[in-house]
Amino acid sequence: MPKDLIALTCPQCGASLECDSTNMKIFCQYCGTPILIKDFITQRRIDNSDKIISYNNIINNAINNNDYETVHKYYEKICNIEASENNLLLLSISSYLTGKLDFNKEWLKNLYNFSLTEHEQILQMLIKGTKANMQKEIESAKRISNEKIRKEKIRNIDLNYNSIIYELYKEEKNLKPIKCKCKQMLTFDMKVCPKCGRLRSEIVKKKKRRDNIIATVLISLIVVFILMIIIAL
Numbered sequence: 001m002p003k004d005l006i007a008l009t010c011p012q013c014g015a016s017l018e019c020d021s022t023n024m025k026i027f028c029q030y031c032g033t034p035i036l037i038k039d040f041i042t043q044r045r046i047d048n049s050d051k052i053i054s055y056n057n058i059i060n061n062a063i064n065n066n067d068y069e070t071v072h073k074y075y076e077k078i079c080n081i082e083a084s085e086n087n088l089l090l091l092s093i094s095s096y097l098t099g100k101l102d103f104n105k106e107w108l109k110n111l112y113n114f115s116l117t118e119h120e121q122i123l124q125m126l127i128k129g130t131k132a133n134m135q136k137e138i139e140s141a142k143r144i145s146n147e148k149i150r151k152e153k154i155r156n157i158d159l160n161y162n163s164i165i166y167e168l169y170k171e172e173k174n175l176k177p178i179k180c181k182c183k184q185m186l187t188f189d190m191k192v193c194p195k196c197g198r199l200r201s202e203i204v205k206k207k208k209r210r211d212n213i214i215a216t217v218l219i220s221l222i223v224v225f226i227l228m229i230i231i232a233l
């Protein structure tokens with residue numbers, strides 16, 4: 001059976017060491033310092049989470065500057081430390097924002113594995129990045145001298161990006177808090193109203209029904225108004 005080896009550096013002399021993960025304690029073969037493997041693993045976990053925090057800070061700055069190459073680069077670094085499903089999804093999304101990958105609607109479903117705040121932030125990044133990329137492509141298409149080709153190109157860019165933006169806005173709306181009949185606001189992760197116990201699904205259904213009634217009344221009024229004008233003429 002192959003042994004699970006851990007690479008570590010001696011905290012005293014900095015020598016590179018290797019040990020079997022079943023060891024509790026080893027002595028540095030160069031300076032003799034005793035090293036507790038448990039402490040080493042804990043320390044490495046702390047170092048890695050510090051790294052991830054600082055990478056995330058760099059990513060947030062880069063998002064503000066629409067610099068998705070940097071965003072992608074640092075998500076790659078994060079995945080090298082921790083290749084979790086969520087981190088890999090962020091890597092895919094940043095690949096899309098740098099034009100390396102096509103947009104995939106499935107990502108939007110998988111975003112529900114994140115916390116609500118993270119989910120909202122990622123959606124905002126997707127919306128902001130998609131709009132910036134669309135703008136960039138339109139700007140370069142505007143430089144095409146042939147008018148027919150230029151118009152065709154711009155129409156295609158519009159079509160392609162608008163369908164993505166439509167999906168993103170729909171998703172953003174899904175995440176918006178809704179108001180319960182008892183006036184309590186319910187965020188997306190609240191399935192039941194904490195104040196009166198109403199189910200979120202019921203509140204959404206009723207709201208839809210009310211919106212439909214309002215729309216029907218409005219349309220009827222417009223039709224009546226138009227008929228009155230026709231009759232008056």
Ligand SMILES: [Zn+2]
Pocket residue numbers: 010011012013014015028029030031032033
């Ligand atoms: Zn040593």
Ligand SMILES: [Zn+2]
Pocket residue numbers: 180181182183184193194195196197198
């Ligand atoms: Zn309520």
